[in-house]
Amino acid sequence: MDLGFAPDRPACIVIAGASRGIGWALVQQLLLRTDVGQIFALTRSAPQGGWPNDSRLIPLLGDLADEPALEALAAKVAERCxxxxxxxNTVGFLHEDQGQQPEKSLRQVSLSALQRSFTINAGIPILLAKAFLPLLRGKHRCIFASLSARVGSIGDNRLGGWYAYRASKAAQNMLLRTFAVEWQRLNRQGICLLLHPGTTDTELSRPFQANVPEGKLFTADFVAERLLAVMAERVPEDTGQFYAWDGKLIPW
Structure with missing residues (x-):
C-alpha cells in the first residue's frame, strides 16, 4: 500500500489516542512499514502490555484536552521532526460505565454532557490541527485524518437520539472542513479527512453491539487496515471530505 510518503526520507507520523483500540492497531500496522521513520504516540496512558520495543515509536503522555499540555507535546515532536x-486522531468519547450515557430522549440532555462530548469529540481534533500546524505547512504530501462517525451526519440522521455524540461529531466535521480550507492555502498537498470506521469492537461500542448486523462488527486491526487504504487513495482534491471505511463518501 503506497501512502505517498516521500521516497527520500522516512515518514514522521503522529497518532493521537494511540494506546488502545483503532489507534493502537494503527501504530502496530505502521510500525511494520519500512518507509516509516518515527511514530509519536499521543495518549494519556500506556497500552496494556506496554509499548513494543521499537526505537521508532516515541510515546508522549498528556491530556490532549489541555491546550497548553497539547502545545508542549507538539513542541516535543518539533524537536525531532x-x-x-x-x-x-482516534480520540473519541461516547459513554462511561458509571456516568454519561447516550441520550435516548430529549429529557436526558444536559449541558454538562454536551460540554464534555464537544470538548473531546470536536475540541481535541481542531486543537491538534492548531498545535501541529507549523509541521503541516509546506509543499509536501501530508494527511491529517480524524475519526468521525456516520451518526454525525445531519443528512443521514433518521433515528434521532444520541444528542451529544451526534452533535459533537457534526461539530468536528465542520471544524475540520473549515481547517481544510485554510490549510490548502498553506500546503496545497495537504489532505484533511474525516473518517467513519464502522462499528468496531472496542470499549466505545461494546455496550451497543447487540443490534449490529452480522458481518458489520469489525476488529480494530481490520479497521486500521481499511482506513490506511482509504487514506492511500486520497489526493489533495479530496481534502475536507467525509469518507467511510469502505471509501464511500458520507453526506454531511
Missing part, C-alpha cells in the same frame, strides 16, 4: 507526513 521538521515536518509531519501524517497525523491521525
Amino acid at each position: 521538521s515536518r509531519l507526513d501524517m497525523l491521525i
Whole structure:
C-alpha cells in the first residue's frame, strides 16, 4: 500500500489516542512499514502490555484536552521532526460505565454532557490541527485524518437520539472542513479527512453491539487496515471530505 510518503526520507507520523483500540492497531500496522521513520504516540496512558520495543515509536503522555499540555507535546515532536507526513486522531468519547450515557430522549440532555462530548469529540481534533500546524505547512504530501462517525451526519440522521455524540461529531466535521480550507492555502498537498470506521469492537461500542448486523462488527486491526487504504487513495482534491471505511463518501 503506497501512502505517498516521500521516497527520500522516512515518514514522521503522529497518532493521537494511540494506546488502545483503532489507534493502537494503527501504530502496530505502521510500525511494520519500512518507509516509516518515527511514530509519536499521543495518549494519556500506556497500552496494556506496554509499548513494543521499537526505537521508532516515541510515546508522549498528556491530556490532549489541555491546550497548553497539547502545545508542549507538539513542541516535543518539533524537536525531532521538521515536518509531519501524517497525523491521525482516534480520540473519541461516547459513554462511561458509571456516568454519561447516550441520550435516548430529549429529557436526558444536559449541558454538562454536551460540554464534555464537544470538548473531546470536536475540541481535541481542531486543537491538534492548531498545535501541529507549523509541521503541516509546506509543499509536501501530508494527511491529517480524524475519526468521525456516520451518526454525525445531519443528512443521514433518521433515528434521532444520541444528542451529544451526534452533535459533537457534526461539530468536528465542520471544524475540520473549515481547517481544510485554510490549510490548502498553506500546503496545497495537504489532505484533511474525516473518517467513519464502522462499528468496531472496542470499549466505545461494546455496550451497543447487540443490534449490529452480522458481518458489520469489525476488529480494530481490520479497521486500521481499511482506513490506511482509504487514506492511500486520497489526493489533495479530496481534502475536507467525509469518507467511510469502505471509501464511500458520507453526506454531511
